Structure formats: structure tokens, C-alpha cells
Amino acid sequence: MKKITFLMVCLLSVLGLSAASYDHLYVIGDATSAGWNTNSNLEMTNLGDGKFTWTGELLDHGDNSRRFKFIVSRSWYPCLTTTAAAHETVTPGVKVALLDKHEEVQPDAAFIVDKTGTYKIDIDLNEMTMLLTETTQELPDVAEFGQVYLAGSAFTDKVAMEKVSDGVYTWSGVIEEADPMVGFYFVNGDETMSFNPANTGSIKSGSYSMVYSADGVGTTEFQIPATSTYTITVNVAEMKMEVLKIDYEHLYIVGSALTARPGSWLTEDGVEMEKIESGKFTWSGQLYAQTTDGSGTEFKFLNQLLPGVWENDFVFDATQSANQPIEIGGSYTISYRGSGHDNKFTVPEDGNYKLTVDLHAMTLTVEEGTSSAVSEVLATAPVVVADGATIRVLANGLDLDGVMVFDLLGNCVASTGAVSDYAFDMAQSGVYVVRVACGNQVYSHKVIVK
Structure with missing residues (x-):
């Protein structure tokens, strides 16, 4: 019996059905608002202990082409998808097995639903299962909700949004990042009703589902990850929010x-x-x-x-x-x-x-x-080299306005102001991106510190 159990565990591991361990999961696919764009993926809420959840709209499969699966980063692999050889229709209330796929192997099957609607997806990485639940929410009365306001920790006072049409409101402006992270939600005039995020996490450009509270204001916020200009449009009747995030100061x-x-x-x-x-x-x-x-x-x-x-x-x-x-x-x-x-x-x-x-x-x-x-710029440029554990920046006759060193996660790990030649002694080996500001030019160099 022990031998059979061991063989089963080995077989499940080979098939990618053994328990996986990930800190992030994202919903992606043309059955969702993300489409097949890894930059628009929809982050699931990490509940801890290998469990994730997400609530939002899924479109029916149409001609059997609209589908969805799960990725763990902005890359296509690893991904979690169906164990079937063809697209698998998911029945609400019935758990389905997940395949932890680490490379492109045909067929590229995914999940589909028969009916467009709002669904709650629950994933358990310990069981490697997904459970789909069709949700129904109390729909707000557009006239009763009335004027929509932005509220939350990102705003000192609630801010009235501009009415576009009945039940549709928009607002555009700069929202500053902060530590701890700030955010917002939507309320009506007397703050007795609210719209809050259906899924926790920071926002980027894209479409978001909301939950409606008719008997008091919820305080869960859409979180702001970075200072930028945000154009926010809310549709009361559809309980959806659209966000366009643009930085008008850098390109x-x-x-x-x-x-x-x-x-x-x-x-x-x-x-x-x-x-x-x-x-x-x-x-x-x-x-x-x-x-x-x-x-x-x-x-x-x-x-x-x-x-x-x-x-x-x-x-x-x-x-x-x-x-x-x-x-x-x-x-x-x-x-x-x-x-x-x-x-x-x-x-x-x-x-x-x-x-x-x-x-x-x-x-x-x-x-x-x-x-x-152009010739002048090309002829003279700062030089960046890695010398063992040291990153050396050589001005090459230029007046440098500043130097910043980033790791591959985008964290600034070292910097200095106006300098000529300069050296950074790095505590850790790895790949770094060095940005050198010089007048209207910014030079980027990638170096490897050993």
C-alpha cells in the first residue's frame, strides 16, 4: 500500500498536480477584462495558507474561444490551467483540478464558462483545485444613489465626480502615493451607500468589479501604488470602474x-x-x-x-x-x-x-x-563599468546631474547627486541598471556585479 501511495505521489508530481507554492496569482484571458495581456492581468486576493480568491465578470465562451487561466507573474509560465486536453467547461459549485504548467506544451487548453456573469473564483494550492461560484448582488438604484463622490485615505474630504450620463461619473487628477499605501472608494451624498473593490490590491489602468453596500459605508479601498494622474470612471448600474493611469511628467x-x-x-x-x-x-x-x-x-x-x-x-x-x-x-x-x-x-x-x-x-x-x-551626444557620453563588486561611473568630461542604481525589481539601491566620476561599492552581486542624468539626457546602462 505504501508503495502504491508513493507511486501515485510521483505520478501527480510529474503531471504538475502536486501542491504549488506561489505568493501571487492573476486571472488572465479573453473571458476577462484583462484579455491576453500580461500587463493587464487581474490580481487575486491572497488569503494565506495557499488560498486565493477573486470576484469579477467572466464572459461565456462564445464560439468556444473565450477562456481564462491563471499566471503567477507578468510572464506566461508558470501558469495554472486545466488538466484536460481541450478547453474545460467549469460548472459553478463543482471543484476542478488545476495543472501547474511550467513550459509551453500543446494543447494550450484553458477554462471556459457557458454563461456570462459575475463569478467568485476560489483557488486552493494545497489541493490544486479551483471552485467557481456564480454570485448575485443587490443592484443599486441609480436615482437613489445619486451623485457619486470619491472618498478614502487618498482624499482629505470626499470629492464630487463629474456626471457623464445617468449613473456614470468620472474624475481625473493626480493622486499621491504614500507609506502606508493610501486608496479610495465611492460614496453617495449622505454617505449611507458605497462601492468598494471586489478584490484587494493596487490599481493600474484597466477595468475593476465593485461590491455595493446599501446599509452603511464599506471602507475597503482601491489602493494607489504610485503617484500619477488617474482618470477614474464609475458606472453605478453595472457596478464597474475603469481606470486610466498616466504619468504626465515622464516619458x-x-x-x-x-x-x-x-x-x-x-x-x-x-x-x-x-x-x-x-x-x-x-x-x-x-x-x-x-x-x-x-x-x-x-x-x-x-x-x-x-x-x-x-x-x-x-x-x-x-x-x-x-x-x-x-x-x-x-x-x-x-x-x-x-x-x-x-x-x-x-x-x-x-x-x-x-x-x-x-x-x-x-x-x-x-x-x-x-x-x-546628435553627433555631439553620441561622441560624448558617460561610461559605466563594473569592476568586481564596484560600479564605476566615469563622467567623460560631462557634468553629471545625478546617478541612480536599480536592482532588477526596480528598487533604487544606491544614488548620488551632482558628481563627476563616482564609484558605488555594492554589497551584493547581481544585475543592476545604472541611470545617469546629464542635462536633458538620461543614459541607462546594465552591469553585472560579481
């Missing part, structure tokens, strides 16, 4: 068109654009049409520069389904990507280009760049 250009290097892009290769005014940025420099292996190049824009994080990116019109070549004198629509198409801009020929991005008008304009200025 970076990134892509193979800047480096001509083949292979995967690196966020740390992004170059900060010069801010003309809030929400408007410019950059002038050399763009390449082909990589060194002869492939075509591309570029897009990022709102933040964190290693490996591709959230808050701006692309060519995400309603289209193809890349867009640029030309001198051209003007193009840009989009916050969200779950839309990841359309990049392409470069028809090598040259010096001046790019201007307006995040208010959501446009990119292209002009001819100044070759002399």
Missing part, C-alpha cells in the same frame, strides 16, 4: 530602432524624453531602420522605466492591427495600449529624427532631427 522611448540590436527589448534601454510641458515630450536622435542581423526595427513609448515592466506603454493606434511606418512631417495617433494591439512604429530608413509626443492630444509628430546635436 521614455524604447525599442530596437534606438540600438539596432537584434533580440528581445530591454526596458532599461529606454531613453527619457525631454518634457516641454506637462504631458508633452520631445526627443531628437538617431533611429535605425534595421538591426545588425537585417531585421526591421520598431519603437514605442513607456510611461515608467522599471526593468522588465511593460505596463503603461503607448503604441500606434491600438484599434488598428498593424505597425505604422513613420515619415518626416507625419502625425500619428497614439494609444494607451491596455489590452489592445501592441502596434509599434517602424523606421523606413536610418536618419536623425525629432519626435514629439502629446499625451493630452494622444499624438506623435515626426520632424527631421539635428545631426550636429
